[in-house]
Each structure stands twice: as structure tokens, then as C-alpha cells.
Amino acid sequence: MLSADAPIGVMDAGFGGYTVIRELQKLLPCENIVFFGDGKNQPYGNRSREEILCMTRQCLRFLQEKKVKAVAVACNTISTLIEEYQGEFPFRIFSIVRAGSDEVIALRPRQAVLFSTVFTAQSGCYQRYIREGRPEVRVIPQGSPWLARLIEDGDFDREKIEKELRQTLGEAARSHPDADTLILGCTHFPLVADLIRQLYPQFTRMVNPAFVQAGQIKEYLEENHALRAGGEGSLHIYTTSDCETYSRMAEWVGLKKPELVELAPAPRMPEPSL
Numbered sequence: 165m166l167s168a169d170a171p172i173g174v175m176d177a178g179f180g181g182y183t184v185i186r187e188l189q190k191l192l193p194c195e196n197i198v199f200f201g202d203g204k205n206q207p208y209g210n211r212s213r214e215e216i217l218c219m220t221r222q223c224l225r226f227l228q229e230k231k232v233k234a235v236a237v238a239c240n241t242i243s244t245l246i247e248e249y250q251g252e253f254p255f256r257i258f259s260i261v262r263a264g265s266d267e268v269i270a271l272r273p274r275q276a277v278l279f280s281t282v283f284t285a286q287s288g289c290y291q292r293y294i295r296e297g298r299p300e301v302r303v304i305p306q307g308s309p310w311l312a313r314l315i316e317d318g319d320f321d322r323e324k325i326e327k328e329l330r331q332t333l334g335e336a337a338r339s340h341p342d343a344d345t346l347i348l349g350c351t352h353f354p355l356v357a358d359l360i361r362q363l364y365p366q367f368t369r370m371v372n373p374a375f376v377q378a379g380q381i382k383e384y385l386e387e388n389h390a391l392r393a394g395g396e397g398s399l400h401i402y403t404t405s406d407c408e409t410y411s412r413m414a415e416w417v418g419l420k421k422p423e424l425v426e427l428a429p430a431p432r433m434p435e436p437s438l
Contacts, residue, residue, distance in 0.1 A: 166233045166390035171196035171400075172381065173232035173255070175223045178206035178316045179410055180351030181238030182417040184260070185399065187378035188236070189420055192385075195397040198230045203405025204430040207312040209241040209281020209350070214434055216241060216283070217248055222431035224253055226402070233390055234258065236377055238351045241281050244289040258381055264347055264373030265293035266380075268301065271369065273345035275302045277336045280349030282307035290349060304343060306336035308350075315352040318409045325356060329363055337364045345369045355417070398423050404430035 172188060172195050174181050179201050188197060200223050202208075208216050220242050227235055234256045237243045243261040250257045261284070268276055268290075278290050285307035294301050311328045314321065336343070346367035348354050354372050361367070385391045399422040403410045411425045 166385070166388050168390050168392050169196070170231055170233035171198045173198050173200070173227035173230065173235040174238055175200045175227060175235060175242070176202070176238040176351055177208040177241065178203045178312065178352065178405075179403070179413050180312065180315070180355070182414060182419060183351045183354045183372070184236050184238040184374040184377060185419055186417055187374045188381065189397065191378045191382050192391070193397055194392045194395055196392065197397060197399050198227060198232060199399065199401045200226050200428065201401070201403045201405070201410060202431060203316060203403050203410070205404065206316050207241070207281055208239060209283040209307070209312065210309060211283070213245065217245055218434040219431035220245070221249055221252070224249065224257075226428065228253060228255070234381055234384060236260070236381060238374070240264075240284045240349045240351065240373075244284055244287040256384060258377055260351065260373045260377050261289050262293060263377035263380055264349065264371055265290055265297070267371045267373065267376045268294050268345070268347060269297035271345060271371070272298060273301060273369070275304060275340060275343040276345040276347055276371070277333070277340065277343050277367070278303055278305045278347045278349050279333050279336070279353060280305070280307055280347075281312060282309050284349050290347065304336055304340050306332055308332040312350050312352040315355055318413055322359070325359065326363065329360065333360065333364060337366060341366060343367070345371065347371045348373070400424040400426075402426050402428040404428055
């Protein structure tokens with residue numbers, strides 16, 4: 165049986181997962197949340213499948229030690245591989261890719277641009293999930309190798325960010341002018357959604373999977389009578405990167421003030437094959 169007082173875990177390759185925490189705190193203000201952000205190894209989307217799985221399992225074991233009752237995998241790249249690890253842990257793991265796909269299925273666009281890391285775009289995971297529910301929807305993948313890293317730096321250098329957007333998303337927008345739906349397939353990307361709207365107003369609908377993922381977690385906890393009753397929820401942040409940056413960005417994103425921001429050991433890379 166799930167403990168109602170146990171925290172919800174959130175994990176991401178960097179502080180992009182704050183966009184998921186923001187939605188959870190709006191929807192479930194009484195819940196305690198433990199966040200693990202592997203900023204040191206970010207972006208996962210530029211790494212190999214073996215590296216991603218090795219680091220992901222270490223992140224999940226860290227949250228298991230915190231006795232979480234459920235985990236939101238906020239990283240789209242990590243979520244594309246969920247079938248590889250979800251059965252290895254004693255808690256329910258929620259995929260942000262599945263959440264985003266469910267939202268696209270509900271919207272029923274003719275064309276949707278998937279804007280994500282290169283790994284997520286090439287995985288075909290969004291395309292497969294959406295095809296299962298709406299085979300008529302055309303999903304156009306567009307990966308960005310550096311946007312998540314530029315956002316993770318925390319200084320929001322508009323010139324660099326705009327250049328990366330024009331070189332990546334700009335290509336998809338020009339090639340598919342009739343596409344009006346944009347899937348923000350990386351949790352960092354909603355943090356620059358306003359700039360994307362300014363540059364590419366053709367995307368009149370933006371899918372933020374974090375909103376749907378938070379709703380799915382609430383529904384799961386309700387069904388299992390595991391919602392925390394009363395009180396104000398706490399937020400503990402663990403990062404493998406700079407604690408000062410993570411604390412500052414938590415305030416910038418609009419999160420409730422964390423009770424703890426602490427440096428955590430970074431996941432180790434897999435040993436090279438001989």
C-alpha cells in the first residue's frame with residue numbers, strides 16, 4: 165500500500181524538470197516533492213542509449229532511497245527508454261513522453277512538430293504513441309542539440325538561444341508552414357515558450373507535457389488513496405550541478421521556496437567495453 169505522506173519524486177537531466185514541479189505544486193499543493201536534477205551530465209539527449217540507461221537507473225535508485233511513492237520522469241529522452249527500466253523499481257514511473265502523446269491524441273491536429281533533443285526526435289517514441297491513438301496525425305520530428313544546454317546555463321543568453329531556435333525549429337517551420345501544433349518535447353523548452361511564440365506565431369497550439377503528466381499522477385494517487393491530506397507540501401532539491409543556480413532558477417520558474425537545495429553525487433558513466 166502506498167503511504168500518503170511519502171513524497172513524489174521528479175527526475176530530469178537538469179532543471180527542466182522544474183516545469184513539471186510547477187504543475188504538480190499547482191495541482192497538488194499538499195504533496196512533498198523530491199527532485200533530482202543531473203545537471204552535470206546534461207543533456208542526456210546527446211548521449212548513447214547505454215549511457216542514458218546507466219545514469220537513469222542511478223537517478224531512480226537515489227529517489228528510491230528517499231522512499232518516494234511515485235516518480236515523474238520529466239526528461240523526454242529518459243522517458244523514451246522507460247520500457248527498459250520501469251519494472252525494476254517498487255514505485256510507479258510516469259513517462260512525460262506518454263503524457264505529451266496523450267495530449268496530442270486529444271487535440272487531433274493534422275500535423276504536429278515535435279521539438280526535442282536529437283535523441284528523442286530520432287527515437288520515434290512520440291510518433292509511435294501518437295500513431296497508436298491517432299494514425300492520421302503526422303508528427304514531424306525536429307531535434308535541437310544545444311537548446312537544453314543553453315537554457316541549463318541559467319543566463320538565458322537570448323542571442324545564442326534565438327540562433328539555435330532559428331537553426332533547428334526554424335527549419336521545421338519553413339518546411340511545414342501548415343503545422344500549427346508544437347510539442348515541447350524537452351522540459352527545458354517551456355522556459356523559452358514566449359520567445360518561440362514571437363519567432364514562430366504559426367504554432368498557435370503548444371503542447372506542454374508537464375501539465376498532463378501532473379494530472380496523471382494526481383489521478384493515480386487518488387485511485388490508490390495516497391493523496392497527502394492537509395498542510396503545505398515541501399520541496400527538496402538535489403542536483404549534481406551548481407546549487408546556487410538551481411536555487412535561483414527555482415525562484416525564477418515560480419516554485420515554492422525549497423526547504424533544501426543540496427549537492428548530490430553524479431551518476432557514473434558505464435565502464436567502456438573492452
